[in-house]
Amino acid sequence: MSSFLPKSIQNLIDEFSRLPGIGPKTAERLAIHLLHSPHTRIKDLGDSVLNMKDGVEFCSRCWHLADQDPCNICSDQERQQGTICVVENVLDVVAIEKSRSFRGVYHVLHGVLSPIDGIGPEDLKLYDLEKRVKEGGIKEIILAVNPSVEGETTALYIGKMLKPYEGVRVTRIARGLPVGGELGYADESTISRAMTGRMGVE
Amino acid sequence: MSSFLPKSIQNLIDEFSRLPGIGPKTAERLAIHLLHSPHTRIKDLGDSVLNMKDGVEFCSRCWHLADQDPCNICSDQERQQGTICVVENVLDVVAIEKSRSFRGVYHVLHGVLSPIDGIGPEDLKLYDLEKRVKEGGIKEIILAVNPSVEGETTALYIGKMLKPYEGVRVTRIARGLPVGGELGYADESTISRAMTGRMGVE
Structure with a gap:
């Protein structure tokens, strides 16, 4: 399906959709919510995903x-x-x-x-x-x-x-x-x- | 509240909980799901969050x-x-x-x-x-x-x-x-x- 949003945002929506219990509509809403969030919020979320296994x-x-x-x-x-x-x-x-x-x-x-x-x-x-x-x-x-x-x-x-x-x-x-x-x-x-x-x- | 999980995982749960429509239980489940996911899945999600505004x-x-x-x-x-x-x-x-x-x-x-x-x-x-x-x-x-x-x-x-x-x-x-x-x-x-x-x- 062709996307109606910029590629980087569609990427994020696709990744969110792969999580259990998160459908395409919820994924869209989460992505748009983040887009309007301060840069530090986005960085905090991204970093905490990447570092989740650190020291565990x-x-x-x-x-x-x-x-x-x-x-x-x-x-x-x-x-x-x-x-x-x-x-x-x-x-x-x-x-x-x-x-x-x-x-x-x-x-x-x-x-x-x-x-x-x-x-x-x-x-x-x-x-x-x-x-x-x-x-x-x-x-x-x-x-x-x-x-x-x-x-x-x-x-x-x-x-x-x-x-x-x-x-x-x-x-x-x-x-x-x-x-x-x-x-x-x-x-x-x-x-x-x-x-x-x-x-x-x- | 003191946490009953490693700090890096609790961090991720806290970040997920700050998203709209995601409560603490869902956040826990998402984090544990990711923990058991292949490393590439975690990296893909983290990167797509960090890069979401690229070129937008x-x-x-x-x-x-x-x-x-x-x-x-x-x-x-x-x-x-x-x-x-x-x-x-x-x-x-x-x-x-x-x-x-x-x-x-x-x-x-x-x-x-x-x-x-x-x-x-x-x-x-x-x-x-x-x-x-x-x-x-x-x-x-x-x-x-x-x-x-x-x-x-x-x-x-x-x-x-x-x-x-x-x-x-x-x-x-x-x-x-x-x-x-x-x-x-x-x-x-x-x-x-x-x-x-x-x-x-x-």
Whole structure:
């Protein structure tokens, strides 16, 4: 399709359109908004995109994104290092931290078991979780995976995997979350309720 | 608020959040999506933001955004240079061009009259429009401003401004039900406009 805008602006619109959830109309509006913004705003946005990976690494304990290894959370001795909350991805950590309902540490799986998509245990950080439990000092594993089919499967798998480790309680955050909903979209008090209402996995 | 993500990623989330229509959750999702994208995607987006104004200027005739002055549309002799469609902003030009329903030229006002916001005739490209009409050769001015209060005011103003120029027809694009729209869902003033603007069935 021929463009009705200058090439450099059309380029930006095309790039915006490739982002998830941003359609062509929204992309146009964003580009025109930026065009009318001060030069420093444009530079700040462009630079922050280009520099987004600077100094970013994964924590080798919990696999959360971090500025250093181990991450702030894992190296915080005021947090309960014996309580691990298992989540699917880094945004789940952010959501739970914002709810201020948890003072333990995390373990980010980076996905869930999904045979249909060919995602098995070896594609997730599952064995790293078992390793942490094996090292001892863990009292409770809170499963905060999403209540989807894949999430349930993953929870069951972890429950089985950790069964041999006596003294480690495996719990699940309560179904305060609507079924089919996603943790990252839940409001803070819902997450907080779900956290306090956690129950044992049989 | 303290951040739960590395600084460079939080920077990007903050920048995304400052864009219109993008809330903090969407910004987080966009940033994490980019983090998992190939390096070239990130570079393409960052560069296209930084370079968005390269070679962009306004056409000194119609005030549309252009790669050169006059713009492609104004310098296209196959288009009816005597028919000017007056729009509020550059995205309106893009929308009309995409509809392929107009073969004349444009005049971008860059806003509408809005006394409340302190926007008067001198803040828009109104006098430039009159200048084009004064220069002669214009047969029709089609007002395609939005049907808002400010749009109506602007249309009335232009109608008055161009009254002295005989032989120049001033028209307004039709307002009514959108194609695919349903009567039951339309608001009252749209139905009212559609009713008064009715046309004979040939």
